[in-house]
Amino acid sequence: MKADAKGVLTGAHYLDGDHACAEGALAAGCRFFAGYPITPSTEVAERIASRFPLVGGLFVQMEDELASMAAILGASWAGKKSMTVTSGPGFSLMMENIGLGAMTETPCVIVNVQRGGPSTGLPTLPGQQDMMQARWGSHGDYEIIAVVPNSPQECFDLTIEAFNLSEKYRVPVMVMMDECVGHMTERVDIPAASELEVYNRKLYDGPKDQYLPYKVENGNGQVPLMANAGDGYRFHITGLTHDERGYPAMNAEVQQQCVSRLMDKITGNAADICRYEEHRLKGAEVVVVTYGISSRVTMRAIELAQAKGLSVGMFRLITAWPFPEKRIKELAEKVKSLVMVELNMGQMVHELERCVAGRAKVFLSPHAGGWVHDPDDILKLIQEAAK
Amino acid sequence: MNEAAHPMESILRMDRMPHIWCPGCGIGTVVTAFAMALQQAGIPLDKIAVVSGIGCSGRVAGYIKLDSFHTTHGRAIPFATGLKLANPELTVVVISGDGDLIAIGGNHFIHAARRNVDIKVFCINNFNYAMTGGQLGPTTPEPAITTTSPYGAFENPFNLPFLAEGSGAVYVARWTALHIRRLTKSMTEALLKKGFSFVEIIAPCPTLYSRRNRLGDGLDELRHYHDKSVIKHGADTRELDISYRDKIVMGKFVDRERPTFVEALDKRFTEVFGKKYEPYGKVAT
Numbered sequence: 309m310k311a312d313a314k315g316v317l318t319g320a321h322y323l324d325g326d327h328a329c330a331e332g333a334l335a336a337g338c339r340f341f342a343g344y345p346i347t348p349s350t351e352v353a354e355r356i357a358s359r360f361p362l363v364g365g366l367f368v369q370m371e372d373e374l375a376s377m378a379a380i381l382g383a384s385w386a387g388k389k390s391m392t393v394t395s396g397p398g399f400s401l402m403m404e405n406i407g408l409g410a411m412t413e414t415p416c417v418i419v420n421v422q423r424g425g426p427s428t429g430l431p432t433l434p435g436q437q438d439m440m441q442a443r444w445g446s447h448g449d450y451e452i453i454a455v456v457p458n459s460p461q462e463c464f465d466l467t468i469e470a471f472n473l474s475e476k477y478r479v480p481v482m483v484m485m486d487e488c489v490g491h492m493t494e495r496v497d498i499p500a501a502s503e504l505e506v507y508n509r510k511l512y513d514g515p516k517d518q519y520l521p522y523k524v525e526n527g528n529g530q531v532p533l534m535a536n537a538g539d540g541y542r543f544h545i546t547g548l549t550h551d552e553r554g555y556p557a558m559n560a561e562v563q564q565q566c567v568s569r570l571m572d573k574i575t576g577n578a579a580d581i582c583r584y585e586e587h588r589l590k591g592a593e594v595v596v597v598t599y600g601i602s603s604r605v606t607m608r609a610i611e612l613a614q615a616k617g618l619s620v621g622m623f624r625l626i627t628a629w630p631f632p633e634k635r636i637k638e639l640a641e642k643v644k645s646l647v648m649v650e651l652n653m654g655q656m657v658h659e660l661e662r663c664v665a666g667r668a669k670v671f672l673s674p675h676a677g678g679w680v681h682d683p684d685d686i687l688k689l690i691q692e693a694a695k
Numbered sequence: 696m697n698e699a700a701h702p703m704e705s706i707l708r709m710d711r712m713p714h715i716w717c718p719g720c721g722i723g724t725v726v727t728a729f730a731m732a733l734q735q736a737g738i739p740l741d742k743i744a745v746v747s748g749i750g751c752s753g754r755v756a757g758y759i760k761l762d763s764f765h766t767t768h769g770r771a772i773p774f775a776t777g778l779k780l781a782n783p784e785l786t787v788v789v790i791s792g793d794g795d796l797i798a799i800g801g802n803h804f805i806h807a808a809r810r811n812v813d814i815k816v817f818c819i820n821n822f823n824y825a826m827t828g829g830q831l832g833p834t835t836p837e838p839a840i841t842t843t844s845p846y847g848a849f850e851n852p853f854n855l856p857f858l859a860e861g862s863g864a865v866y867v868a869r870w871t872a873l874h875i876r877r878l879t880k881s882m883t884e885a886l887l888k889k890g891f892s893f894v895e896i897i898a899p900c901p902t903l904y905s906r907r908n909r910l911g912d913g914l915d916e917l918r919h920y921h922d923k924s925v926i927k928h929g930a931d932t933r934e935l936d937i938s939y940r941d942k943i944v945m946g947k948f949v950d951r952e953r954p955t956f957v958e959a960l961d962k963r964f965t966e967v968f969g970k971k972y973e974p975y976g977k978v979a980t
């Protein structure tokens with residue numbers, strides 16, 4: 309489907325990542341926003357608050373992030389594409405209802421403009437320290453999708469992608485920005501609505517008395533058809549382990565089916581979901597794996613390394629979760645070593661090591677956040693990795 | 696002869712019976728009153744949604760044959776806020792317990808009332824956390840025995856009608872599970888009232904609260920309500936504290952008009968944007 313022109317601010321703009329993300333949400337058809345102010349994500353909420361009244365959207369500032377997350381789930385069940393925005397401390401509070409979103413298969417988008425942590429940490433300075441929390445933060449076994457933009461343009465593009473994926477797979481999708489990407493200002497091209505593909509959830513339209521909220525129809529990739537509240541299906545939704553009818557079922561068999569499908573619908577469709585960018589990988593001996601703002605700094609380090617005659621390329625994660633496992637395994641067979649550059653003390657590197665599984669050497673360039681890497685430090689590590 | 700249909704069959708999920716509640720529990724009575732109120736209010740059933748949190752009372756949503764949501768502990772009100780604001784055409788009812796709505800969900804309760812989000816909150820107050828075995832709650836009176844107040848409660852409990860009125864609710868009433876007819880009437884009024892409407896229902900929990908506090912079985916507790924409750928419509932909500940084994944003042948205390956969240960939003964944006972603005976309350980349906 310094409311985007312609703314009402315929300316699309318077609319043209320060339322000079323925007324920071326936070327504002328670009330808000331425009332991406334508007335273009336994707338987001339018409340419900342609930343949030344709570346927190347640095348460095350507040351500009352997204354501010355932009356939405358100023359833009360929504362004239363596009364038929366509803367913005368509500370909630371009392372906290374627990375409420376914001378609960379409200380976007382409720383709104384999603386009322387049929388609206390819904391979003392919230394936060395940073396580390398708020399992300400922690402959202403984990404409770406992110407779990408409910410995963411369990412009840414509720415489409416929604418959560419943007420996290422990451423800052424340095426733990427706790428209050430560095431409110432105004434960058435980090436990429438919530439990458440594992442995005443994947444594992446709520447209790448129990450489940451899968452989510454997370455994308456990691458590295459420019460304001462991608463904040464726009466990937467927010468649309470996040471909505472499309474959340475509607476398609478009925479799962480909370482996270483846009484894992486960082487303070488640098490959120491606050492850097494660059495050119496953002498917003499195409500005409502007629503050139504923007506948006507995906508709307510597939511709705512059940514069969515006989516009312518036969519609707520089973522969690523029955524998977526063949527050919528819909530393990531994703532059940534949704535019904536919106538008020539459409540007359542009178543369904544039941546619960547955070548308890550449930551059967552096809554959506555009714556609680558307290559036993560190990562139903563638990564196995566319920567949880568397995570929540571995971572399979574993402575891992576089984578990883579090829580459709582996963583996106584990444586490869587730069588000069590042909591024949592490279594060393595591959596730097598990175599994402600978000602760290603990828604921009606890595607580009608400089610790679611130029612420096614190439615000037616020194618080193619054979620090095622870059623693999624940039626665009627989707628962090630599910631992790632592009634298949635492609636990493638292929639690369640690990642071919643290269644001498646892989647270097648992870650991320651603004652944390654080592655998070656996605658664990659996933660990298662798991663996938664590489666000893667086929668090549670893995671190095672980490674850690675950073676506690678608050679600033680970006682020094683390209684020279686990355687260069688040194690590349691040199692060591694090339695030995 | 697055909698087996699007679701249950702009079703509430705159109706409203707209850709009969710395929711989920713029997714329910715989990717104990718014999719003599721007040722929650723079932725509240726569900727009956729709610730089902731009758733739905734019939735009396737005459738709102739199309741397809742346009743009503745019920746949201747519950749967690750706890751014995753949090754299980755209500757699971758037995759009501761409407762769009763029904765069993766959410767997380769304390770978050771029924773913000774979930775309902777999202778549901779209602781995203782589709783103002785829906786009538787959204789929250790039915791949950793005192794611990795869920797007032798302790799872990801207390802912040803959401805006061806803010807939803809302050810914003811006057813047009814939702815109906817029916818709080819089943821049984822003076823303790825029952826699902827987890829009967830612990831001290833935000834409404835447990837002094838010096839009631841619970842598993843976490845083994846020597847008697849000593850905290851000051853909330854007076855819920857006072858809290859609701861002070862936070863901005865437009866409709867506030869209290870009944871016990873014994874007063875089904877009056878409770879049903881209040882629920883019906885709340886369903887038809889525009890704005891944040893609150894009904895507290897004092898309900899027996901014979902298995903835990905009554906037993907530990909030697910109030911007898913469910914019937915004894917109802918007898919206690921019968922003897923101790925007094926109806927005082929329009930009573931000053933400051934005077935509605937419930938003391939241990941003392942009188943319970945019931946009635947309709949507040950029925951006033953305030954613009955709802957969506958009405959206030961539409962008014963503001965129409966003032967600012969004029970004709971460019973399409974009122975949300977109309978377009979969103």
Ligand code: SF4
Pocket residue numbers: 715716717719720721722751752821825826899900901902903904
């Ligand atoms: S434990 Fe108490 S509140 Fe829970 S179902 Fe039994 S009687 Fe009712």
